[in-house]
Amino acid sequence: MKCRICSGNVRKFFDLGPQPISDAFLLPAARENEFLYRLQVGVCESCMMVQQAEEIPRQKMFHADYPYRSSGSALMRQHFEAVARRFLATELSGRDPFIVEIGSNDGVMLKTISEAGIRHLGVDPSGGAAEASAESGVRVQVDFFDETTAGTILARDGQADVIYSANTVSHISYLDSVFRGVDKLLAEDGVFVIEDRYLGDILEQTAFDQIYDEHFYLFSVRSVQALVQLHGLELSDIEHLPVHGGTIRYTISRPGRRVIGPEVGRLRASEPVDFSVFDDFARRAADIRDELVTLLTRLREEGRRVVGYGATAKSATILNYCGIGPDLIPYICDSTPGKQGRLTPGSHIPVLAPESFADPYPDYALLFAWNHAEEIMAKEQAFRQHGGQWIMYVPGVHIV
Known part of the structure; x- marks a missing residue:
């Protein structure tokens, strides 16, 4: 395998097995003939770029129905508003400045730029996201x-x-x-x-x-x-x-x-x-997989109810790498309307609206959106008050 950046030799270090398109949430009747590919990663011995072995056609990942919206998290909305204000105070403070955003999604960053009257353009291949951008006053090119x-x-x-x-x-x-x-x-x-x-x-x-x-x-x-x-x-x-x-x-x-x-x-x-760092990473990931499956299996045998929280793109990796399906997690709650009523890619776990989380509260919630843990746990304090506990797997399997 040759590096796509510098043509150096790529040393593979982690094979996560067959994986689906991470944001291809399925209608229940469309689970047959699902697209899968082999997810392997390696590191270039020359430029140290970590990269995947197999390239997925971009149209399979980014299209009109791409469900992710950047403004779905209050934390990310605040982040992108701060980015925009920073640009307005520095790089865009001159005469008739112009900014282009690659992958502008729903225009959450450019909205602040637009409101300031600065020339701008978002470039994004998702027609649905571009439509959301235009509705907020952002100029966007679908491409x-x-x-x-x-x-x-x-x-x-x-x-x-x-x-x-x-x-x-x-x-x-x-x-x-x-x-x-x-x-x-x-x-x-x-x-x-x-x-x-x-x-x-x-x-x-x-x-x-x-x-x-x-x-x-x-x-x-x-x-x-x-x-x-x-x-x-x-x-x-x-x-x-x-x-x-x-x-x-x-x-x-x-x-x-x-x-x-x-x-x-x-x-x-x-x-x-030192390339051994990457080998150690793969071994630790395998340990987390085994520990998580063991924990979920034990909780099921004890009659405990565990559901998922946050049908993120990255949840596709852990669900499919670990072989976790509806037998261990009956459903995942997610606030994205485009994911609700569908099945998670590969693992085929139903995705339900957030209201299902409290109807009734489960004993445990496996938090896939762990990078928003603080925001989510602050919002779901009633879950803790009802005796609920969070299962986390980063940096290792633990219960909060």
């Missing part, structure tokens, strides 16, 4: 971002002072075309700002459910630095953020245009270069 798309935007709108992308660039296997597009569209003094889950946190927390079809790459400072240098750009700054269990905000610019922040070198120096 995948690549070199061709960038050329169209440049001809129509001119160069961008900011190109921003949150939890999207790591989803795109064809990054060569994306970076050629960025190079074409970005102003000389502009910045390309990426936010993505951080490999260092994933390894430390054994958060193996962060590996699923959409997360084609798992970024580190070392691998992103190699990536941008291959495309004539420079990693000028980073910021470690708590969202999604650990995220890095990478600020990328043209060489020599920005002072390189000290955090770039500091965090890069702390990252593993």
Whole structure:
């Protein structure tokens, strides 16, 4: 296997077996002939980019019915509003600035930009998300971002002072075309700002459910630095953020245009270069799988009722890797209307509306949306008051 970034040798270290499209929630009558693929990940021995072995056609993952909405979490709404205000105070404070967001989803970040009267454009392949963006006053183009798309935007709108992308660039296997597009569209003094889950946190927390079809790459400072240098750009700054269990905000610019922040070198120096770290991660993930299945089986035998909370994309990984189905978890509660009344991909567990959680409360709830644990537990205090307990599996299996 050759690296899709630098063509170096990729050393496979984790095989999660057959997996479905993580956000392909099924109607009960449509469970036959479900698309499955082999989910394996490896690390490049040259640039250290962690990547999947098998590429899924992008249209299977990102389409008009893509259910995820960024504004579904109050925490994420606050995060993106803060991002927008930061850009307005810095990069977008000049004369007639322009910002492009790759993977704008429902426009939660650009809404604040739009309300400030700043020229903007969201690019997203999901027609449903784009419709939600337009309803909130955000200008959006339904498309995948690549070199061709960038050329169209440049001809129509001119160069961008900011190109921003949150939890999207790591989803795109064809990054060569994306970076050629960025190079074409970005102003000389502009910045390309990426936010993505951080490999260092994933390894430390054994958060193996962060590996699923959409997360084609798992970024580190070392691998992103190699990536941008291959495309004539420079990693000028980073910021470690708590969202999604650990995220890095990478600020990328043209060489020599920005002072390189000290955090770039500091965090890069702390990252593993010993490949045994990745093998240890895979072994710990297998231990978590065995411990979780043992716990759920014991609780079922004791007559305890366990349900799931949060039908997240990453729950597809743990459910299918662990072989957890409706026999152990009869349903999962989720607030996303597009998922309710459907079955989880691969494991075929019914997804119900949040009202079902309290009708009646279960003995235990397996929290798949663990990266929003604080927000969820604060909202569901009545569950605890009724004697309910949360089951967590990051960084290991434990009961809260």
